[in-house]
Amino acid sequence: MRTRVLPRRFSALIGLTCLAALAGCKERAKVNSLADLGGKEFAVPTGTVADQLVTSKLPTATFKYFNTVLDAAMAVKAGKADAAAYDEPILRNIVAKNPGLRVLPEKITTDEYGFAMRLDAPALKEAVDAVIADSRASGLYQEMMNRWLPAQGAPGAMPTIAEGTDGELRFGTSATTEPFSFIDGSQKIVGMDVEFAARVAQKLNKRLVIVNMDFGAMIPALIAAKVDLIGACITITEERKKAVLFSTPYYTGGISALVRE
Numbered sequence: 001m002r003t004r005v006l007p008r009r010f011s012a013l014i015g016l017t018c019l020a021a022l023a024g025c026k027e028r029a030k031v032n033s034l035a036d037l038g039g040k041e042f043a044v045p046t047g048t049v050a051d052q053l054v055t056s057k058l059p060t061a062t063f064k065y066f067n068t069v070l071d072a073a074m075a076v077k078a079g080k081a082d083a084a085a086y087d088e089p090i091l092r093n094i095v096a097k098n099p100g101l102r103v104l105p106e107k108i109t110t111d112e113y114g115f116a117m118r119l120d121a122p123a124l125k126e127a128v129d130a131v132i133a134d135s136r137a138s139g140l141y142q143e144m145m146n147r148w149l150p151a152q153g154a155p156g157a158m159p160t161i162a163e164g165t166d167g168e169l170r171f172g173t174s175a176t177t178e179p180f181s182f183i184d185g186s187q188k189i190v191g192m193d194v195e196f197a198a199r200v201a202q203k204l205n206k207r208l209v210i211v212n213m214d215f216g217a218m219i220p221a222l223i224a225a226k227v228d229l230i231g232a233c234i235t236i237t238e239e240r241k242k243a244v245l246f247s248t249p250y251y252t253g254g255i256s257a258l259v260r261e
Contacts, residue, residue: 028082031259034106037061042257043072043081050085053255057108070094073258077101087233088256089149093179095258096152104257112249113180115196115231118222119245124200124229128247131199141250148179148192155179158190161198164205171197171208172227174215180233193231196250200229219244 031037039060044050046065054061064081066072072084073094084091088107095101117124135141147156155178173181173193181191189210201208211227218230222244233253236246 028079028260031082031104031257034058034104034108034257037083037257037259040082043075043084045069045072045086048086050255053109054085054257073098073101076258076260079260082259084258085255086258087177088253089179089233089251090177091256091258092149093155096150097154100261101258102261104259107254107256110252110254111235113233113251113253114236114249115193115229115247116219116222116234116240116244117229117247118225119243121228121245124204125245125247127203128196128200128229131196131203132248132250135196135199144192144195148195155191158184158188158195161195161202163207164202165207166205167207168209169197169201169204169206169229170211170227171201172211172213172218172221172230173197174218174232175212176215177233181231192251193233197229197231 029036031040034057038058039062040058041062041064042051042054043064043066044054045068051063054063064075066075069084069086069090072081072086073091075081076084077098077100085108088103091103095103115128117128135144147159150156171194173189175181175183175189175191177191177193179191180193181189184190189212194210197210198208211221213221215232218227218232218234219240221227222230234240236249240246
């Protein structure tokens with residue numbers, strides 16, 4: 001690497017910038033694999049279990065906490081942490097829009113995401129499963145992946161999907177999980193999960209009604225019959241299966257690590 005001597009005024013400015021950022025200019029070792037992150041510092045969003053999941057695989061890791069996953073990712077880019085840990089597709093979405101970052105191929109945990117409905121709604125599960133299966137068979141699934149998880153740039157536009165006329169399908173979601181469910185520039189709730197829900201509504205000849213809520217409120221709202229179907233990057237777990245009926249998985253993700261290039 002070539003270096004050059006900066007004029008004194010620029011050197012002073014850089015020094016002040018580093019002090020203002022506290023640890024922002026700390027030199028970080030290059031990370032090539034998950035094994036390189038043993039004992040390293042992770043940036044994670046406050047209020048999530050990402051730190052617990054990282055510790056289960058890397059028990060000597062330390063943590064810094066941030067308000068959002070984007071804040072955590074930007075801390076990595078600024079050199080304030082060695083890695084950020086969160087759901088793999090959401091990290092992929094951030095990387096696509098922020099050059100200089102990448103997601104390590106080896107996951108910290110591996111999870112499957114699905115849609116959930118009440119235990120007494122097997123017919124709705126059958127419809128959701130059919131839409132997922134048909135999308136894979138027809139090539140639509142890959143088209144959706146390219147739309148919502150492009151290698152570079154922001155997600156694409158929500159396609160126009162004809163609405164039905166035989167009542168409503170109330171879809172509960174948390175529009176903070178881009179690219180699965182989020183608010184676009186026109187203030188509409190869009191995303192891969194929303195597109196799937198719209199296609200389920202179309203199959204049932206119903207009109208899709210989106211109900212936005214906090215992530216933790218989705219399962220209680222479903223059980224209370226305030227909504228018919230929920231989806232927002234929801235991990236299928238044995239504990240959750242006791243309370244709700246899950247669709248077949250539509251995405252295999254998990255917790256991954258985001259690092260600097």
